[in-house]
Amino acid sequence: MRRLKNLIENRLSRRAVLAGTVSAATLAMAGALTPSFAQDVNTTGLAVTEDTVKVGILHSVTGTMAISETGSVQAEKLAIEQINAMGGVLGRKIEYIQEDGASDWPTFAEKAKKLLVNDKVAAVFGCWTSASRKAVLPVFEQYNGMLYYPTFYEGLEQSPNVIYTGQEATQQIIAGIDWVAREKGAKSFYLLGSDYIWPRTSNKIARKHIEKLGHKVVGEEYYPLGHTQFNSVINKIKLKKPDVIYAIVVGGSNVAFYKQLKAAGIDMTKEKPLLLTISVTEDEIRGIGGENIEGAYAAMKYFQSLDNDNNQAFVKAFKERWGDDIVIGDVTQAAYLGPWLWKAAVEKAGSFDIDKVRLASPGIELTTAPEGYVRIHENHHLWSKTRIGLAKTDGQYEMIYETADLMEPDPFPEGYQ
């Protein structure tokens, strides 16, 4: 053991020294090359030249989260390429610098600092888990950067340096529960989730709302990330006979959960109980297998099968760029919005300066979003519709309901905490 420890320490110190040298070198270079033109649209020394502007893409392309984050990277690159093909932003082509967060939260913070301080990027599109966002948040606030964050998440956050392009919890949850209560006559709910902040906070909001409607929560359970044995909880569900299984299971556990649910004889197509999830997008269904999740409902803002012109063009472009067999989930679409929202804000502000882009952001509309119309709220989240999809055997959702109005984002819901 002693030898092992020595070895690791040696490695570490050597690497630290190396990293120090490299970053010092890049710093010196960046200083020498800082452009002195393009002053009028860039008063703060960002990496903007007469014909280019640099942005960052910060996702995990290695490690456990790579499975989920790949789609976001593809969407952001596609959006940037399309914007460039249309002539860029304020006449400047976008160049991206991609960094790998490697599914490790300190690495995310380190890379965020590198992008902001060394590369001086004008915006960063990135992060996926709440943990990675929380890790980079202080960096973005200290060095005044702009982050476009694509994932639906638990809310309870509002930073001047982040635009949240996914839905926060209340948008996703309240519309979904209202719908099952109204349309399916659901009265009792079994809440289930993976054991970390997003499922726990979401279920808290769900429980409050269910009780406000006068209905009952008959069970609430959390399982460690990566848990693969759900037979006991499935037995409990059978015993309690809820109308709705409300599932927020994530990652590899998802696959195990739905396979075992089906094997245990719970046929979701019979809707006794019916299953409502906010965590399974088309991406996850590829791993689960359409036949194992057929009949489940999902409450989200986007499904690949949405039938509108924007979406058809988006899906077509996405498949042309990244291959025919690809699927597009909610988060991937939200990631695609990031570069477009940034472009609109920069053009409204007439400048790349972070402070001006921030001031210009509220009220920015996107009529070309694949999900339909979206608008940035004062609180940096998006007004968006919530939709209910029914899972089919081919791995796609069929949209069966959408809210009539845009749902107002409310990251700090009163009475729900």
Added chain:
Amino acid sequence: MFADYTWTELGSIFAMQGFAGLILFSVFVLMALGLAIIFGQMGVINMAHGEFMILGAYVTYLCSNFVEAYAPSFFGVYFFFAMILAFVAAGSLGALVEWSLIRHLYKRPLDTLLATWGLSLILQQAYRSIFGAREVGVTLPNWLLGSVPLTDIIEIPINGIFVMVLTFFIAIGVYFILFRSRMGMQTRAVVQNRVMAGAVGINTEKVDRHTFALGCGIAGIAGSAFTMIGSTGPTAGQLYIVDTFLIVVFGGAASLLGTIASSFAISQAQSTMEFFLSGSMAKVLTLLTVVGILMLRPQGLFSLKIRR
């Protein structure tokens, strides 16, 4: 918490819960057998065990795609061939790894730990490069899905029965190989006294290679079977590795009987507690109990008495 239910409901629940425990038991035995063979017989801690399992899962995935495309009429039975192929693939890779890596490190047990951990990272990245970072879905024949309804409430999952039967046969098979065959006799001789075994003409290097390949091959079968109940992705092996080590260490590293006993104890404890408490708490309590028992009995439940 039972006041609201009738006696028949309670009876059904206990039956189903008992069955859930048995399925978990089979899963644990299947996961841990390969590791226990390698650890017990060779003293090598194979950190890449999970990745050998996932190799089996990917072989099953390839088989299912192949059969679906070229021989749909075989689809109902392809799973058996897939398991045999998984065994062969994982076993061959195991033999290759033993020959190229492990055999150079027998005298340095800590280094095998690092080397196999490195191997697990290499394999994960290889899967990611070949099959993509996303999880893949393995299509199963219909007869393996669904459940057998015994009464209105009791329903027995078919894949659970399948895993149980499979585990039973593999355990019997391992028993025969290790205790009733010439290869097993040689293996046990090498474990008891390597130098002496070599002196009476046993090719100890060959025995090592076969043992390692056997352990990896069984991991491949386990991975193939787990496509029915779990996920198939580059890092899915990591989901199993902690439980697997826990079982092997708790059971007593050198004893196959210990592995089975500890699988039984841990699976029953976990599935019972999961029913009465929440999932995370059940895990915490299980781990605490195991840690407590290991403090009192560091050698595990069963230990082999041999002269060192």
